[in-house]
Amino acid sequence: MRILIMGGARFVGLHFARAALAAGHDVTVLHRGRSGAGLLPEATHLIADRDADLSVLSGLRWDATVDVSAYFPRQVRELADALDDPGAAGRYLLVSSIAVYDTPDAPGYAEDSPLVRADGPEADEITVDSYGVLKVQCEQAARQRFGPDVLLVRPTYVVGPQDYTHRFDHWVQRLARGGEVLAPGRPDAPLQVVDARDLADWMLDLLTRGASGAYHAATPATGTVGDLLDAVASAVAPPGTTLTWVDDDFLQAAGLTNRALPLWTTDPLSLATRTADSAAALATGLRLRPVADTARDIEPFEPLPATLTPEQETALLTAWAKSRAESGR
Numbered sequence: 001m002r003i004l005i006m007g008g009a010r011f012v013g014l015h016f017a018r019a020a021l022a023a024g025h026d027v028t029v030l031h032r033g034r035s036g037a038g039l040l041p042e043a044t045h046l047i048a049d050r051d052a053d054l055s056v057l058s059g060l061r062w063d064a065t066v067d068v069s070a071y072f073p074r075q076v077r078e079l080a081d082a083l084d085d086p087g088a089a090g091r092y093l094l095v096s097s098i099a100v101y102d103t104p105d106a107p108g109y110a111e112d113s114p115l116v117r118a119d120g121p122e123a124d125e126i127t128v129d130s131y132g133v134l135k136v137q138c139e140q141a142a143r144q145r146f147g148p149d150v151l152l153v154r155p156t157y158v159v160g161p162q163d164y165t166h167r168f169d170h171w172v173q174r175l176a177r178g179g180e181v182l183a184p185g186r187p188d189a190p191l192q193v194v195d196a197r198d199l200a201d202w203m204l205d206l207l208t209r210g211a212s213g214a215y216h217a218a219t220p221a222t223g224t225v226g227d228l229l230d231a232v233a234s235a236v237a238p239p240g241t242t243l244t245w246v247d248d249d250f251l252q253a254a255g256l257t258n259r260a261l262p263l264w265t266t267d268p269l270s271l272a273t274r275t276a277d278s279a280a281a282l283a284t285g286l287r288l289r290p291v292a293d294t295a296r297d298i299e300p301f302e303p304l305p306a307t308l309t310p311e312q313e314t315a316l317l318t319a320w321a322k323s324r325a326e327s328g329r
Contacts, residue, residue: 001207002026004062004089006050006079007069009039011162012095015200016066017043023204028062050075054082064207065089073122073137080145091207092146096139096154098216098273099132107190107275108221111154111214151206155199155217156192156276157263161297167262168193170307171232172298178238182313183245184256184264187226190274191263192218195294202286211284216276219288225263228291235292246320254316259306
């Protein structure tokens with residue numbers, strides 16, 4: 001296949017490009033040239049800013065287009081406009097998100113669960129409140145411009161090597177240091193992840209088989225924060241490492257957010273949507289490596305500026321122990 005990747009120079013797009021090239025496909029990556037220098041020498045590189053000028057696409061055709069960088073519906077429409085006709089994109093795959101869902105009725109919800117309302121104006125910036133709505137509007141634009149047979153992939157938290165957000169990586173690095181580790185909230189709070197390499201291999205297989213429709217990409221709906229931290233600890237933590245679970249209320253009273261403690265949330269909608277049923281994806285060939293294996297492949301990085309320093313973590317753990325002792329817990 002001839003495949004166009006919109007945003008193929010980092011993370012999910014990069015892993016997909018590598019998978020497609022390894023399988024012998026003809027790959028074109030469109031990116032701004034900021035993070036793709038020296039990467040993917042076997043691919044054709046088109047340097048363009050999708051928010052400014054996509055005329056570089058005019059007159060070209062592909063068998064499939066994988067869009068990993070559409071966050072606004074106008075970007076989907078502008079991509080369609082830049083092509084000579086919608087058929088020039090071939091099969092269109094949009095990487096969406098489980099953030100498209102309204103609060104599910106129960107854990108283990110399927111792809112036909114109600115989406116958040118998206119009939120209002122299109123936001124011009126991404127916020128906690130606008131992200132899910134924008135992704136729904138991107139899906140709507142995809143169907144309108146590329147037809148009903150588009151592929152909509154809705155992953156949960158994507159993890160793995162080259163993740164520029166470092167949300168999962170933070171816990172790998174922290175547990176690798178050992179000692180007493182502050183674990184936020186409840187160990188049974190839901191959490192699902194998917195390794196970007198598994199996601200890439202599966203998306204390529206879907207395209208190769210001509211699949212269409214919406215699919216979740218996630219570990220089982222029964223996954224929890226405790227499961228994830230235990231798996232990471234089993235892979236990287238030195239002997240004697242312990243997890244101390246600190247209540248949500250205590251952390252919020254201390255002014256903590258998920259920027260300080262990545263993957264932690266108390267938002268009811270976020271917690272509810274972390275229980276997506278991945279049965280449809282698994283039935284079509286999604287294969288999920290153990291979280292411990294992903295943890296072993298994470299390379300060291302500079303700590304995120306907003307995360308807890310060792311001194312702050314120690315102070316919080318001391319205050320938490322004192323509060324428990326005073327309450328007799």
